[in-house]
Amino acid sequence: MTERGLAVNGVAIDDSFAEAFPMKATRLVITAHTLAWARHAAVAATGFATSVIACGCEAGIERELDGHDTPDGRPGIAVLIFAMSGKELAKQVERRVGQCVLTCPTTAVYAGLQEGEAIPLGKNLRFFGDGWQIAKMLGGQRHWRIPVMDGEFVAQEMTRVVKGVGGGNLLLLATDTEAALAGAEAAVEAMRHVPGTIMPFPGGVVRSGSKVGSKYSALPASTNDAYCPSLATLVPHSALTPEIGCVLEIVIDGLSEADVAASMRAGLQAITERGAAAGVLRVGAGNYGGKLGPFHFHLHKLLGVAA
């Protein structure tokens, strides 16, 4: 899985692939009086949402929106939320919007997708209005106006759910911490411009890549020892060569397979443009042998090299 046969600007690209899984996804548009307040709400609503393993969902900010791109003409933030089932996604949307958007001054929230299965957005949050809530059909969609202390909170009744793709990833193998961070930051910056995708981990980067299973039966996942530099000389199946001192991973969730591929391609290009001299010597991808996830993103194919 980690054979190296391709190098771009000296950066070795493993003949490997990222293995991703189907997820349920939705996009929410959060607007506010200023972009700063929309961001406050979006950051809170997408907090503690790095991995479905323990967070219930994976969420992140997709992009900023100006008034021309939002229903009410105010600045806003588009966020994407992913979960393993529609039921879990509905639960997470309601909790997060109820606790983080409804509570944030001046915000309003709207569905960011027009097609797909409908799940409640403001439908149940309206009961916070204690009977003073008002429904209004606007543009064929029901909206709720809930009285709050700064005026009223406007929320579209339903949002739409589509089949998304979660778990696209890149592994950056670098000489040291500084080089790995710089490479990851450059890649994430490039990947943020790809619509329909998020990188749910802090700063878009995860250091605790995991493998399936553990020596402890209670744990479903444990540290990816094959990529831990501290274990390179201890575990027989280490994927690291002696010059590798730090490994970071970028995980990508997207609304479609094409979105994830575009994001990974943008990340790969950003890393290879910096060249091996910048310290990222090799790029790999995490998979489970292709037996678990139906979406396979081959690194060489992403760079236009025939398999």
Add this chain to the structure above:
Amino acid sequence: MNWHLRLRQQPALRVDLRGLLPTALAALDAAGVAQQRVWHGNETLALGDLFDIKPAPAGDAPQLHFEGNLSRVDGLGWGLEAGLIVVEGSVGDHLGTQMRGGEIHVLGDAGDLAGCEMAGGRLGIAGSVGDFAASPLPGSMDGMRGGVLVVQGRAGARFADRMRRGTAVVHGDVGDFCASRLVAGTVALGGRCGVHPAYGMRRGSLVFAGVAPEAAPLTFVPTRHDLRVFWALLALELNGHGGVFAGLAQRQPQRFVGDLAAGGQGEWLMLGR
């Protein structure tokens, strides 16, 4: 097949055209259309006895084009679900009653009870309408239940009585008791309003985009809060109707809630005050 029907002469009695819908006639030939029976007073006539019938150009949806003064023709578009009806002239009562989809465009006036209990589609009247437009049928609890009704001219009394959902727009003046007993939905007025607007209103929105009443009744109270988000959405919705409704987003309304005499939480949105 689409059809063009030209009224030969004003009928002696009122004619009831309910059931004469574009989709039903699309499958017929000219002879079949001409043989359709319609009520004329208390007797039935063949449609061909009243109208000159000829094929019309094909369109995206089944269409019926009427030509002439149909002011004695009632029930046109009753229960319409799909297709387009265009009337080059005026029509009688019950235009688009209980329509659930499709479109009706009348280039003249319409009589009473236009858009009664309509639940979907779009009903546009270039002229004026009589009383009880967008209202319930006699004995029914709910008036208009969805869709869009646009009157370019004036509307009579009891416009949108007991309306429950949808958008009803009048560019001109409306008569007395406009939006009385309104249950929900949006009523937008571009002209003057008669007495007792929104009498017994429960919920819904009544927008005075043109000439607002001198004062709200005592059973309506002003509210003081930032309404801009909702107003931006509603103004955008109304903006497409043009005229006085264009550019509403640049104006801020004053809001009153009532009718408190009926325990209502409906709202007046008054501009230009």
